[in-house]
Amino acid sequence: MSTNAASTPSTTREWxxxxxxxxxPTDDDFRLVERELPELAPGEVxxxxxxMSVDPYMRGRMNDVKSYTPPFRLDxxxxxxxxxxxxxxxxxxxAVGDTVLHFQGWRTLAQGKAADFHRVPDVxxxxxxxxxxxxxxxxxxAYVGLLDIAEFREGDTVFVSGAAGAVGTMVGQIARLKGAxxxxxxxxxxxxxxxxxxRYGYDAAFDYKDGDVAEQLAQAAPEGIDVYFDNVGxxxxxxxxxxxxKGGRAALCGMISMYNATEPEPAPHNLFMxxxxxxxxxxxxxxxxxxxxxxxxxxxxxxxxxxxxVYDETVVDGIEQARDAFLDMLRGANVGKMLVRxx
Amino acid sequence: MSTNAASTPSTTREWxxxxxxxxxPTDDDFRLVERELPELAPGEVxxxxxxMSVDPYMRGRMNDVKSYTPPFRLDxxxxxxxxxxxxxxxxxxxAVGDTVLHFQGWRTLAQGKAADFHRVPDVxxxxxxxxxxxxxxxxxxAYVGLLDIAEFREGDTVFVSGAAGAVGTMVGQIARLKGAxxxxxxxxxxxxxxxxxxRYGYDAAFDYKDGDVAEQLAQAAPEGIDVYFDNVGxxxxxxxxxxxxKGGRAALCGMISMYNATEPEPAPHNLFMxxxxxxxxxxxxxxxxxxxxxxxxxxxxxxxxxxxxVYDETVVDGIEQARDAFLDMLRGANVGKMLVRxx
Numbered sequence: 001m002s003t004n005a006a007s008t009p010s011t012t013r014e015w016x017x018x019x020x021x022x023x024x025p026t027d028d029d030f031r032l033v034e035r036e037l038p039e040l041a042p043g044e045v046x047x048x049x050x051x052m053s054v055d056p057y058m059r060g061r062m063n064d065v066k067s068y069t070p071p072f073r074l075d076x077x078x079x080x081x082x083x084x085x086x087x088x089x090x091x092x093x094x095a096v097g098d099t100v101l102h103f104q105g106w107r108t109l110a111q112g113k114a115a116d117f118h119r120v121p122d123v124x125x126x127x128x129x130x131x132x133x134x135x136x137x138x139x140x141x142a143y144v145g146l147l148d149i150a151e152f153r154e155g156d157t158v159f160v161s162g163a164a165g166a167v168g169t170m171v172g173q174i175a176r177l178k179g180a181x182x183x184x185x186x187x188x189x190x191x192x193x194x195x196x197x198x199r200y201g202y203d204a205a206f207d208y209k210d211g212d213v214a215e216q217l218a219q220a221a222p223e224g225i226d227v228y229f230d231n232v233g234x235x236x237x238x239x240x241x242x243x244x245x246k247g248g249r250a251a252l253c254g255m256i257s258m259y260n261a262t263e264p265e266p267a268p269h270n271l272f273m274x275x276x277x278x279x280x281x282x283x284x285x286x287x288x289x290x291x292x293x294x295x296x297x298x299x300x301x302x303x304x305x306x307x308x309x310v311y312d313e314t315v316v317d318g319i320e321q322a323r324d325a326f327l328d329m330l331r332g333a334n335v336g337k338m339l340v341r342x343x
Numbered sequence: 344m345s346t347n348a349a350s351t352p353s354t355t356r357e358w359x360x361x362x363x364x365x366x367x368p369t370d371d372d373f374r375l376v377e378r379e380l381p382e383l384a385p386g387e388v389x390x391x392x393x394x395m396s397v398d399p400y401m402r403g404r405m406n407d408v409k410s411y412t413p414p415f416r417l418d419x420x421x422x423x424x425x426x427x428x429x430x431x432x433x434x435x436x437x438a439v440g441d442t443v444l445h446f447q448g449w450r451t452l453a454q455g456k457a458a459d460f461h462r463v464p465d466v467x468x469x470x471x472x473x474x475x476x477x478x479x480x481x482x483x484x485a486y487v488g489l490l491d492i493a494e495f496r497e498g499d500t501v502f503v504s505g506a507a508g509a510v511g512t513m514v515g516q517i518a519r520l521k522g523a524x525x526x527x528x529x530x531x532x533x534x535x536x537x538x539x540x541x542r543y544g545y546d547a548a549f550d551y552k553d554g555d556v557a558e559q560l561a562q563a564a565p566e567g568i569d570v571y572f573d574n575v576g577x578x579x580x581x582x583x584x585x586x587x588x589k590g591g592r593a594a595l596c597g598m599i600s601m602y603n604a605t606e607p608e609p610a611p612h613n614l615f616m617x618x619x620x621x622x623x624x625x626x627x628x629x630x631x632x633x634x635x636x637x638x639x640x641x642x643x644x645x646x647x648x649x650x651x652x653v654y655d656e657t658v659v660d661g662i663e664q665a666r667d668a669f670l671d672m673l674r675g676a677n678v679g680k681m682l683v684r685x686x
Binding site for chain 1: 576580595596597611614615616617618619620621622623624625626627628631
């Protein structure tokens with residue numbers, strides 16, 4: 001289906017990286033610019049963004065270091081997850097009015113090959129913003145990490161670090177809904193710990209700042225753990241190795257250690273326990289597991305529609321607020337997923 | 344089939360642990376005693392040992408520390424791999440004359456339930472001693488670790504640490520015979536390094552004492568590695584994490600770090616690389632994989648019969664030499680597998 005692009009908006013407002021932050025980012029490291037989009041080429045679409053995501057990993061991309069995602073380029077629009085509505089199309093695959101998920105966040109209008117934009121399914125009771133977290137990469141990370149990477153089985157005792165984060169809250173709930181024997185989470189404040197047990201279906205939770213992580217985990221899981229979903233590394237991974245039952249499995253997601261890519265992650269000094277216990281530690285990044293998206297969306301979408309799976313959002317209005325929303329998110333000002341409602 | 348035990352030898356000579364060694368074992372930590380065996384109970388067999396194994400892991404069992412195998416008890420016969428011939432049987436499962444593999448080493452006569460003694464298959468050209476290494480637990484460790492734990496695939500580049508050891512020489516040869524793209528080993532002397540490439544089918548080998556392990560590995564494997572068979576841990580594991588290609592797999596066998604169970608293994612500071620590269624690290628002990636013995640024995644037995652797979656033995660004569668053979672083995676006096684020909 002083809003549309004006359006002339007009748008659609010063509011001026012995008014976009015956030016560029018003006019300078020690489022040294023330590024904490026300052027306002028001057030970013031600039032909001034207006035730019036005229038070129039005409040649509042054959043096979044391309046133009047999308048008016050409705051929501052964009054601000055995520056911790058983006059801080060890492062502001063550094064010029066090699067990581068599993070390339071750094072942002074200076075003086076170009078930053079990128080990130082976004083959802084929007086197709087406003088012009090020269091592709092047979094997408095039509096005007098389609099709601100699509102894509103990676104051209106940090107701007108009001110996105111444009112490119114139709115193949116880079118993914119039509120989102122219509123899930124009753126699920127607003128489109130949810131495709132940026134519970135039904136998006138965040139949720140897929142939790143789903144793939146728990147079920148495929150850690151090979152979760154019904155009855156398993158599951159431990160999740162960074163459990164109050166966007167991924168961790170999903171992991172706990174999916175484990176619960178899939179029949180976990182016991183779900184244990186760690187987080188960094190009493191309020192988060194309470195949320196874990198009161199809202200996100202965790203059986204037990206502890207504040208890692210309250211004492212030795214290994215001892216707190218051993219108390220919360222007196223019969224050991226079978227699965228560990230690692231968002232943290234370091235002392236949490238050591239604690240998990242100590243508490244693992246035979247045949248235990250860890251999914252290494254470990255984003256927190258990746259954000260400050262200049263410092264190597266503290267090493268687990270008891271990795272040798274993996275031998276006698278026959279443990280499996282497996283790292284992953286969600287980008288290699290998009291083939292699981294449909295299965296994930298069907299299963300998690302159904303839980304969202306019935307309200308069996310819950311989430312929180314903190315929404316900030318306006319593209320001009322995106323920088324502050326990002327910085328606030330880094331400071332922990334959000335409850336649940338931090339989003340910017342664009343335009 | 345039943346036999347009159349009265350006509351068979353009934354006095355065993357056995358090595359007992361007299362004291363737990365502090366550091367390097369001394370002669371006084373062991374004693375050789377004579378003991379009269381009780382009459383055979385129903386279901387039991389008596390076996391005249393022909394060969395017994397002395398292995399590094401036995402040093403660990405002399406300490407009173409929790410490990411994946413329990414410590415030897417004081418003033419009792421030590422145990423370990425052995426082969427022998429059934430000389431009396433009150434079981435229908437084993438007959439006099441059968442050659443059996445079992446764990447009552449360190450003695451001339453073994454006795455117990457028939458279920459604890461395993462008849463070894465007749466492999467043309469393969470003497471029974473080989474069931475104590477290439478066709479025994481050593482070989483099974485190499486086979487299971489490479490094929491099942493590290494999920495070796497044809498064309499993989501394989502790196503083996505401790506490559507000149509009993510397990511390592513098997514891993515390299517099995518990888519070669521299974522179609523590895525390239526097989527790389529590390530060892531601790533120029534002579535061992537030469538053996539790896541000249542006798543055991545390694546494409547490249549280096550002496551880890553010659554310089555930085557990570558740099559030597561990177562030079563030996565300029566296109567990266569797909570599989571790492573870890574007998575060492577520490578700097579070798581760090582080097583492997585650095586050289587791994589995406590989707591790489593490590594089998595953590597790591598016996599060397601287990602022998603001195605009082606010192607934790609040096610921790611790999613780059614474990615976070617497992618995330619971006621999607622690596623799998625899996626520990627194992629061979630005792631959980633006996634179900635693979637038949638497949639292993641069939642495949643490796645055929646290679647041994649044709650001479651495609653080679654091994655070395657250092658054989659010492661006489662049960663009274665077992666202690667010295669064990670200590671010599673710890674000092675590295677043996678070429679290939681160290682064995683005692685009993686009685």
